[in-house]
Amino acid sequence: MSTETQTRFAAALQDGTLPIPAGLNSWNAGRPERRFGVYRNNVAVGLIGALASRFPATERIVGEEFFAAMAREFIRHHPPRSPLLLSYGDDFGNFAKAFEPARALAYLPDIIRLEIARGHAYHAADAQPMAGDVLAAVDPSRLAGLTFVMHPSASVVRSPHPVVTIWAMNAGEMEIAPIAGLAGEDALIVRPQMNVEVHRLPPGGAVFLEALQTGSTLAAAVESASADSADFNLSANIAGALGAGAFAAVHQPPAGD
Amino acid sequence: MIPSELPRRAGVGFKPEHFSDIIAGSQPVGFFEVHAENYMGAGGPPHARLGKLREDYALSVHGVGLSIGSMQSLDKEHLARLKIVCDRYQPDSFSEHLAWSTHDSVYLNDLLPLPYTEETLDRVVEHVDQVQAALKRQMLLENPATYLLFEESTIEETDFLAEVVLRTGCGLLLDVNNVFVAATNHHMDPRAYLARFPLEFVREIHLSGHSETVDEAGAPLLIDSHDTPVKDPVWALYQELIDRTGPVASLVEWDNDVPQWSVLRAEAEAAEAILRRAARRSAA
Numbered sequence: 156m157s158t159e160t161q162t163r164f165a166a167a168l169q170d171g172t173l174p175i176p177a178g179l180n181s182w183n184a185g186r187p188e189r190r191f192g193v194y195r196n197n198v199a200v201g202l203i204g205a206l207a208s209r210f211p212a213t214e215r216i217v218g219e220e221f222f223a224a225m226a227r228e229f230i231r232h233h234p235p236r237s238p239l240l241l242s243y244g245d246d247f248g249n250f251a252k253a254f255e256p257a258r259a260l261a262y263l264p265d266i267i268r269l270e271i272a273r274g275h276a277y278h279a280a281d282a283q284p285m286a287g288d289v290l291a292a293v294d295p296s297r298l299a300g301l302t303f304v305m306h307p308s309a310s311v312v313r314s315p316h317p318v319v320t321i322w323a324m325n326a327g328e329m330e331i332a333p334i335a336g337l338a339g340e341d342a343l344i345v346r347p348q349m350n351v352e353v354h355r356l357p358p359g360g361a362v363f364l365e366a367l368q369t370g371s372t373l374a375a376a377v378e379s380a381s382a383d384s385a386d387f388n389l390s391a392n393i394a395g396a397l398g399a400g401a402f403a404a405v406h407q408p409p410a411g412d
Numbered sequence: 413m414i415p416s417e418l419p420r421r422a423g424v425g426f427k428p429e430h431f432s433d434i435i436a437g438s439q440p441v442g443f444f445e446v447h448a449e450n451y452m453g454a455g456g457p458p459h460a461r462l463g464k465l466r467e468d469y470a471l472s473v474h475g476v477g478l479s480i481g482s483m484q485s486l487d488k489e490h491l492a493r494l495k496i497v498c499d500r501y502q503p504d505s506f507s508e509h510l511a512w513s514t515h516d517s518v519y520l521n522d523l524l525p526l527p528y529t530e531e532t533l534d535r536v537v538e539h540v541d542q543v544q545a546a547l548k549r550q551m552l553l554e555n556p557a558t559y560l561l562f563e564e565s566t567i568e569e570t571d572f573l574a575e576v577v578l579r580t581g582c583g584l585l586l587d588v589n590n591v592f593v594a595a596t597n598h599h600m601d602p603r604a605y606l607a608r609f610p611l612e613f614v615r616e617i618h619l620s621g622h623s624e625t626v627d628e629a630g631a632p633l634l635i636d637s638h639d640t641p642v643k644d645p646v647w648a649l650y651q652e653l654i655d656r657t658g659p660v661a662s663l664v665e666w667d668n669d670v671p672q673w674s675v676l677r678a679e680a681e682a683a684e685a686i687l688r689r690a691a692r693r694s695a696a
Contacts, residue, residue: 157483157526157527157529157531157532157564158483158484160526160527160562160564161483161484161512161515161524161526164515164524165515165516165520168522168524169518169520178527178562178563178564179560179561179562179563180561180562181561181627182561182598182599182631183599183627183629183631185627185629187627189627189628190559190560190597190633191559191560193559193633193635194524194559197521197522198520198521198522201522202521205521234520235518235519235521236517236518237489237490237519238449238476238477238478238487238490238514238519238521239452239477239490239493240449240519240521241449241452241453276456277453277456277457278454278455278456278458279453279455280455281454281455281456281459307454308456346456349456349457
């Protein structure tokens with residue numbers, strides 16, 4: 156009996172076109188449409204709010220009203236599957252890519268991916284970033300075989316759009332200005348201590364870090380990065396990533412190699 | 413089983429935006445309460461802040477996503493996450509709601525009402541037993557704010573709660589704002605509700621604000637919105653309640669349109685003044 160009650164209740168909460176479930180009551184005996192509406196509203200407003208707090212730059216770009224409409228559509232097709240709302244919206248970027256009214260903003264899905272990465276970095280395990288001078292102590296003959304452990308908060312977002320600039324403009328970190336003519340940008344997102352930081356990666360930097368992230372040796376990562384961009388500069392990239400706190404540790408190849 | 417035992421003082425629902433004000437000095441607050449689900453990430457600022465608060469204050473962990481009133485089984489993964497939070501912070505109290513929020517695999521993100529029947533009672537008892545066994549702690553169960561009723565209900569909410577206590581050994585969290593909201597919405601006397609409430613098992617009280625609207629017939633429909641100061645009729649009920657029970661840990665919650673710390677602290681001080689008067693009377 157009550158399982159059915161909850162099934163009908165849940166269905167009518169999620170689909171506003173359904174009539175309110177039978178078996179509900181109010182003291183003044185009318186069909187409690189408006190009373191049921193309180194729950195419908197709580198569910199929608201709560202989830203839209205959860206997405207808005209996870210995607211503040213996205214909301215700023217499209218405006219509150221557009222964001223709420225887009226979020227409502229997303230919630231209908233992808234309701235949360237866990238009470239852990241801090242990871243709700245991991246597929247919001249893919250949804251936005253196919254969301255017709257947002258088509259004109261080609262960069263929007265990448266901004267969403269950047270904000271998702273920021274959210275993961277915020278909640279990632281804490282770890283002390285590797286100190287900058289660790290590499291200086293490595294025997295130069297063994298540098299090529301080094302492998303790196305990325306900081307738990309670190310991730311890379313690549314984009315054909317100037318996402319770092321657009322994000323910074325809509326996160327209050329840069330003046331809003333025209334973006335026409337700006338090249339694509341790749342981002343490194345990392346939280347070395349308590350602040351999540353977004354860095355613009357130099358040419359080849361994204362390929363370089365992604366290779367290290369998947370366990371490639373330094374030599375192999377350099378090869379991939381140089382193939383990606385003729386302008387890849389190893390020492391600038393290493394210094395940048397170390398300075399950002401992107402690495403947790405480095406492993407030397409076994410002696411004798 | 414570790415009992416849920418908070419200091420019999422006023423507490424405040426912790427909001428991250430108040431953190432720097434809170435740690436700037438010693439606050440006249442007996443405990444802080446946090447929503448468990450906000451501390452289920454691996455690390456980062458939420459844990460850094462809570463770890464710091466925990467050094468100086470008693471802590472209540474309050475779950476909002478366990479869906480104890482659900483007819484389907486509890487989410488074991490979520491229960492495991494709650495255990496991690498409790499193990500990490502060793503709270504003085506753990507509480508959850510007499511409500512459901514998950515159905516099939518969808519999380520509905522609201523505290524939804526359930527009919528009160530023998531069938532739902534058995535289910536809630538089973539779930540409370542399961543939670544207490546998993547956490548090895550006594551939990552407190554909170555009375556809900558409700559907006560409508562179920563034709564199939566056969567048990568009074570107060571009797572339902574009393575029966576859960578008897579059969580599980582849990583304690584109760586009495587939300588006085590919820591009492592006022594639900595009583596108004598169902599055209600009942602909140603004092604009659606409190607007269608039936610098993611007060612001897614209440615280990616914590618919640619106080620918060622609500623907003624006011626009307627139903628189709630123009631009858632008042634109050635919303636448990638946690639976005640205003642505690643309203644006068646709720647303070648009056650609270651005062652009468654504390655006159656009967658003596659001091660009980662009392663939390664001020666303000667979750668939406670969150671004001672400055674000083675405003676929330678003043679609300680807690682108002683509750684604390686009522687608790688102090690009651691303590692003096694019982695000592696006299």
